[in-house]
Amino acid sequence: MQKYLRLLNLRLDVVVNDICGLTGLLIIHAICNGEKDPLKLAELRHGNCRKTEEEISKALHTNGREDYLFALNQELEMYEVLQSKIVQCDVEIEKILNSTIGKDDNKRQHHIEPKKHKKINKNTPKNIDLNLMAYQYFEGVDLLAIEGVSYSTVLSIMSEVGLEGIKKFPTAKHFASWLRLTPNNKISGGKILSNRIPKGSNRLKIALRNAANAIGNLKDSTPLSDFFKRINFRKGRVSAISATARKLAIIIWNMVVKNQAYVNPEGYLFLDEKRKLGLVKRIQKQITKFGLTNEEINFATN
Structure with missing residues (x-):
């Protein structure tokens, strides 16, 4: 047109x-x-x-x-x-979701309040409360709480692997590797010759990369957007999208399999902050191990 x-x-x-x-x-x-x-x-x-x-x-x-x-x-x-x-497809999606959720009492018992901040664009299925259905489908796990994850991302997760499909992966690393979001390290003599991401794609990988790109466009500072910007500064936007998509896959696996709420972990801190945090933990561990007191350590006090 x-x-x-x-x-x-x-x-x-x-x-x-x-x-x-x-x-x-x-x-x-x-x-x-x-x-x-x-x-x-x-x-x-x-x-x-x-x-x-x-x-x-x-x-x-x-x-x-x-x-x-x-x-x-x-x-x-x-x-x-x-x-x-497309409208006919949306109607069929609603029927399948209602059938899946309606047969399981564990899914049907969950309830969540609407998310007014989540943008509903013209491609979002109409007349379907995806916020509630996704929360019930994943048995009380709110994937839409992750910034950058949209209704289309959640639909892709449902259609490509589903709840039982994600649980078949023994670890989050296996899940990320299956999505081809993990670098394929080629090592010879202890030296890494190449660490490119393997070729190949699927709809879920594309959906996670789109979500990662949306995170990179966020104006507000969040742990995931800070992680994206750090990789973007060092290696470029393409690498940042891949790294953030892998991070999303790890978060989604942990939330679904371990039934955890979304929490901003320490892993998204900048490298110097991570080193500082690790150093503090090691010092505290040594102090506890040897039972040292303030006098013995000779702390300087103001």
Whole structure:
């Protein structure tokens, strides 16, 4: 649709973020119905659109090519057919989730409050409370508490491995290795020759990498976003996405298998903070081992 809009000299993609959004689809429908007046098309602007009607109208002066208009109409009809198929998939997803949760009393007993801060985009299945269903499906484990993990990420986990599938992996490292997120270290004579991530992918790996990329775009400082930024500074964004995706896989395995809530562990601290923490723990261990007192250690006091 965007291609034929450009050929019609209609730069809708310049004035709206998504031509398949509320404003974009209303304008495309009007164009296919024969409307050519830029001012009337701009009046279809949704209230949340950042651009004004005047700015939108300047981008909607068509050249009137009938062949391109016909092709645009064809693409719009195809888009609507695909959207109807997606709705049917959403209905089937809801049926399967209701069937899985309804058969298990342990799953059905859990309840969680809605998350208002989680963004619901147009690709999120409609009329499904995924926040509640995911919490019940994973038997009281709230994966959506992890920053960067969206509804689509949780759906990918359900569809690709599921609750029982994750539990089949003996350790979190096995799970991350199966996802091909663990470096394949090639060692000769005690020297690491290569530590690239193996080739190959699956839908869950892609979903975790998308979640890692979202973490990298966070404006607020969190342990995971700080971890992402540190790797990004040293090795680049691609390596940071892979490392953070592996970190997410480890966290998800521990939460699901051990039935733990999401906690920001010490492992996300910067390297100097980790060294300092380790040094303090070793000193405390030695003090306890030898039973030393403050006088014997000769601590300086203010």
